[in-house]
Amino acid sequence: MSLLLFFCTAFAFVLRIGFSSELMNLFVSYTIEAGAFYEKLHFGTYAVLLLVPVALFSRPFLLQGDEIGKFRALVRYSALLLALVVFMFVTGRAGSSVLLIDTYLVTGAAGLIMLAQSPDARRLLGDVTLGLLILSAVIGTVEALTQQRIMPYNAVELVFRPVGLSDHPLALGATCATAVGFVALTRWRVWIRVACIAVLFIGAAASGARMALVVTVIEIFALILLVPWPRLSPRHQRQAKLFVVLATAGGGAVLTAVLLAAGLLSRFTSTLFDENFFVRVSIYDVFNYVSFQQVMFGMDGAELVRIVQQKLHMPTIESAQVVLVLLFGLPLALLFAWLVIAMLWRMLRYAQPAAWIGVAATLAAALSNNTLSSKTPIVMMMIVLVLAYNSNGIKPAPDKPA
Known part of the structure; x- marks a missing residue:
């Protein structure tokens, strides 16, 4: 049963990470405005959520030391996030709840599934995840060199940028930055780890994601100096x-x-302060076109997009902070941010320095755009990798005083 669960988990993770939005749109209206609610959730999200009861109740599993605290933290995180999803439904903002389920609730589910596995199985799942990210970097590099897309991508861009197995060039850069820190935690031979980091560096460069490449360079030197x-x-x-x-x-x-x-x-031969940079700064002008009530209690996502496109003349909202505040309202956005940060902090407890560096690099790359307010597997990747390579860092819980 444990072996079957491992293969099912690996399949679900690969499906969520490697099956892009464009591939989803070939089957359902995943990112298209039309379509039913159930079409807006990724196939991989369904697979991961369905695996949770199987992983937790199909056979006994052992938690030791700090794993118990991590498990409780993930249960608490998932329960509170589920309550937030229900609240969004009750208040008539079901569309906004898709982001919560497809990006963040699935993260808690993946974490629970990881803890229900043995330490060796967790590490293997981490290796599978890293292998997929390295493959994505290779595909992206080939796309950049040949100027031909291997995976479907329908967005119109002024300059060709590869996507690999991800949804967007910026996501490709962010996933390369994510993987670098965790490659250092694998048990692979040193030359293989060095080669993989080089491949990920090239993938970040090929993606054209300038912030991600800068972060990756800093990350590599941080791994050398701080680990x-x-x-x-x-x-x-x-x-x-x-x-x-x-x-x-x-x-x-x-x-x-x-x-x-x-x-x-x-894209690196010009200044960093180009049109794309100023788009990310100018997006804050959207607050001039919304009311105080909308800032405090949230607004409809379609209305937000309309304001950005018609008033600011921008095709997308390149800021996760703006999206979260205006979709959920400031109080709920702060609560949501606290939930995610507290969960991530708890998962990183006793983690090795390379894991902290990998997570910091991911957040630095993701917060420079709208990655964290999109339907993306990046948050799930972080938790899977943190738990995969934290097995040897688990320490016994302190004894309670008599």
Whole structure:
């Protein structure tokens, strides 16, 4: 039964992460305005949610030490989020609840399924997830080099940008940044880990996501400098890290020259403060066109899009903060943010430094655009990877005083 559950979980995760929105639209009206409510939820979301009772009640599983606290935190997070979904339905904003279910409720479900697995199974699921993200980076790089899409993508862009297995070029860059930190936590051979990080770096560059590439570069050096090397003495550790930093800088310079020659860094030859940057700043002007009541209690998503397109002349809302505040209302948006941050903080307890670096890189890349207010598997990926490679970091819960 445990082996069957593992394969079902792996299938559900691969389906949610690797089956893009454009592929979903071939079967149902997933991101199209028309269509029933049930069509707005990803096939992978259904698969993960249906697996929760199977994982929790089909056979006994053992939780030890801090795993118990993590399990309780995920149950509490999922219950409160489900209550928020019900509230959105009751108040006539069922459309806004799709984001909560497809991005955040599925995250809690995936976390519970992970904890119901053995530590070895969790690690293997993490390896599967990383393998999918590395494959996405490879596909994106091939798309960039050939200027031909392998996966469907119907958005019209002024400059060709690859998407790999993700929904958008920015999502490809963010997933590459996510994977780098966690590759360092695998048990793969050192040369394989180095090669995978190089592939992810190239994928981030190919995506044209400038913030994600900058974050990835910082992330790589942070992994070298901040992650301890326990087999070396402090003195030898400093010497080894200095050598690796210099070697990485030199290799990175050569790789950057190659990427420039291949045309993969064309979007980086201009300033960061271009039209896209000012779009992300100008989006805050939307508050000039909404009422105080709408800010406090939320508004209809279609009305928000209409204001942005007609008043600000922008095709999309490139700010998760703006979307969440105006969809849910400021008090609910703050409650929602607290739920997500508290859950993520609890999952990172006792995690290794590389996991913290990976999560920080993901959030830095995602908060520069509307990733966290879109139907995306990135939040679920983070939790799956944190729990996958935190098995050896689990520490016994402190004894209660008599």
